[in-house]
């Protein structure tokens with residue numbers, strides 16, 4: 385059997401169970417740190433079933449067409465392509481979002497930004513008529529919040545027209561397109577003077593040097609425009625924070641995702657721009673992740 389092409393040996397059927405075990409080992413050897421999950425997600429996609437259903441189908445012969453399609457995806461995964469780009473979607477806050485190579489793959493850490501906004505609303509620190517999501521990418525922040533806050537209108541911006549197309553289709557899929565307006569342009573400029581009660585953003589915050597050190601999976605596949613801010617990582621924040629002040633209604637909130645390395649600098653930046661109640665929220669791994677404050 386060749387290394388990258390499992391084939392049906394004489395008297396040997398490549399059942400779903402065997403495919404999973406073989407591919408798990410193959411992707412582990414190829415350097416994936418999530419080989420079992422990758423295997424199951426890719427196979428479930430090709431079979432058109434939920435991942436959990438694989439376990440009831442272990443002895444099934446999936447047929448040549450499935451094996452061929454699966455083999456092609458596994459090859460690309462072994463070469464480094466992220467699973468989300470191969471299957472074309474990613475789960476975020478228990479919702480399914482379309483992703484393409486024009487959009488960042490949504491990260492679990494970003495769900496903490498959603499939680500901060502929901503906590504501010506629940507705690508009645510803000511009752512937002514309108515929220516802006518700056519650098520919306522696939523639209524995860526605006527769309528997830530729109531599903532949670534049915535009375536709120538959303539403005540979502542991005543510099544990438546291609547990303548906004550994906551975001552628009554995600555808004556339609558989640559039935560919130562009537563409350564989320566997508567606008568192309570630089571940071572808050574597309575808001576065109578319209579004020580919002582809360583501004584949330586997961587902007588690019590990776591430094592140029594950090595990108596060089598990141599995994600091939602990130603560096604070779606995800607859009608650099610979505611990741612890299614500049615030499616220090618702070619460049620976008622340094623423009624966004626003063627811009628946000630001009631878009632926020634009095635006592636409005638600014639909620640920003642960041643990296644644990646930049647959280648202190650970002651907290652200082654918000655304080656220097658006279659934001660009050662500046663707070664840092666940790667992610668599930670206990671790292672400082674969300675910095676937020678009130679105008």
Ligand SMILES: C[S@@+](CC[C@H](N)C(=O)[O-])C[C@H]1O[C@@H](n2cnc3c(N)ncnc32)[C@H](O)[C@@H]1O
Pocket residue numbers: 487488489490491494518519520521522523524525541542543544547569570571586587588589609610611
């Ligand atoms: C880190 S990604 C976040 C995407 C999405 N919000 C998420 O959390 O998955 C940053 C996004 O900001 C966009 N972006 C980069 N520079 C921008 C700018 N100057 N103005 C507006 N959007 C920008 C990128 O195209 C990308 O979609």
